[in-house]
Amino acid sequence: MLEINLSSSHSKFKYRQIYESLKDMIISGKIPKGYKLPSKRELAKDLNVSVNSVATAYDQLIAEGYVYAVEKRGYYTEAINKYNTEAHLPEELPGDLKENEGPGRYKYSLSHMTVNSSFFPYKKWMSFQRDVIQNHQFDISQLNHPQGPLEVREAIRNLISVTRGINCFAEQIVIGTGTQPLISQLIDLFESDVKVGIENPGYSRVRDMLNDKGINVVDIPLDTEGVDICKMEEEHTSIQFLTPSHQFPLGIIMPISKRIDLLNWVSEKDERYIIEDDYDSEFKYCTDSIPSLQSLDKNQKVIYMGTFSKTLLPSFRISYMILPIKLLEKYKQRYKYWLQGNDSLQLYTLKYFMESGEYSRYVKRMNSHYEHNRMILVEALRAHFKEKIDIVDVPAGLHFIAKFKTDRSYDDIKARAEAASLELYDIRRFSTDYVADDDAWKEYVLGFANLDIDEVGSITRLLYKAVFE
Known part of the structure; x- marks a missing residue:
């Protein structure tokens, strides 16, 4: 028995x-x-x-x-084979692999990566979701087109033709779950020995991802107008990654003369392309938005990258790229069996959100809100730090550069900020150059999108203590 x-x-x-x-x-x-x-x-x-x-x-x-x-x-x-070795499962997960759930680890944040979600029109978004469920049941029950639903791409095309001056076919748009995965797909369309230039300082996540893929990455320094074209020529780069409308992280707005020089450079050789990351161009203060580099391109040499992470919510994970016709042909051949990763319900909801005009109205409201946040923070910092601070006050985007005149080291400032539960990022995160602790001015990237105005005084005092006291 x-x-x-x-x-x-x-x-x-x-x-x-x-x-x-x-x-x-x-x-x-x-x-x-x-x-x-x-x-x-x-x-x-x-x-x-x-x-x-x-x-x-x-x-x-x-x-x-x-x-x-x-x-x-x-x-x-049945006859069951025995395991060759005894299993020794760990009783506890190693400390560096453990994750903490719940609210963020910082009480106060000057992060450049966040947005303010408290003003998002959730009720209207959910109303559009109900419309999608009613009108697109067949569409959301199917796998997406490898580039995303054509209807959604048409809505994006119509939007950016007005807001960014971009002229393209909806078929040229590829929707993805973020800038990084899209660039990863894009780079695989080129030969393995392709040489990619990255702004320095610049978008470290893209730099690291390309390095991990074994791509030959070259750091291209910046001058007062943006990327150094002479250095690009010297390094013989084939692809140049740029953030011309609001350089990340320094905030430089590239003038028209430099843009034309870059378009001339990229047109000189067939294998050359520019990747334009237009990550937060919707937020421009005091003047109208700066036209995209792609809108000036007459030779199909600029690959445009756009995202809804800054204007909507980062958790939506909706980004897109616009491929020149020649690269689109390669993309369709290489990725014809690609399983598109976005949530169809969210994509069609975004379509309704854009076509109703609600997207544009929301961006306009948030532009005003962020401009107010930026002004309050800049004024508070200048009043408190006086001659010990130098703010690079570029009226665009969701962050700015602040330099503090202090003898304290970057690591010391970081430790003191973390002890005060203040999220803070310095320039070392974005630059591959050695950043010396004995520099008279310490450089920081200060974000203001998710700033609580009532906490500006507390944040300013905590920052001052971390940097000086």
Whole structure:
């Protein structure tokens, strides 16, 4: 008789307890291979359970390959190979792999990566979601087109033709789950020895991702107008990654003369392309938005990258790129079986959100809100720090550069800020150049999008203590 102990107080169903007991005995060898198990009725009677419980347990064992059935003869155990080595599962996860759930680790934040979600029109977004569920049931039940639904791409095309001056076909747009995965796809369209220039300081996540892919990455320094074209020529880069409308992180707005020089450079050779990351161009203060570099391109040499992470919510993970026709042909061939990763419901909701005009109205409201945040923070910092601060006050985007005249080291300032629960990022995060601690001025990237105006005074005082006291 098999020793199977069932517990009525156990959280698992009876059939599950039977299944696990038999499985453990088969694996351990307590039940040998070819052993005939009791009939369903016999075991049900022995265990005082229903025949259905035993039948369900046997069916699961058969499905997993522990037992086989012979018609009119009964159930027999399969021959199960033993593991070559004993399993030694860790009793505890290593400390560096543990994750903390719950609210963010900082009470105060000057992060450049956040947006303010408290003003997002959730009710209207959910209303559009209901419309999508009603009108697009077939569409959201299917796999997306590899580039995203054409209807959504048409809505994006119509939007950016007005806001960014971009002229393209909807078929040229590729929707993805972020700038990084899109660039990863894009780079794979080129030869493995392609040379990519990255602004320095610049977008470190893209630089690191390309390095991890084994791409030959060259750091291109900046001058007062943006990327150094002479250095690009010297390094013989084929692809140049740029943030011309609001250089990240320094905030430089590239003038028209430099833009034309870059377009002339990229047009000189067939293999050259520019990747334009237009990550926060929607937010421009005091004047109208700066036209995109792509809108000036007459030769299909600029690959435009756009995102809704700054204007909507980063968690939506909706970005897109616009490919020149020549690269679009390569993309369609390489990724014709690609499973597009975005949520169809969210994409169609975004379409309704844009076409209704609600997107443009929301961006306009947030532009005004962020401009106010920026002004309040800049004024507070200048009033408190006086001659010890130099703010690069570029009226655009969701962050600015602030330099502090202090003898304190970057690591010391970071430790003091973290002790005060203040999220703070210095220039070292974005530059591959050595940043000396003995520099008279320490450089920081200060974000203001998610700033609580009522906390500006507290944040300013905590920052002053971290930098000076």
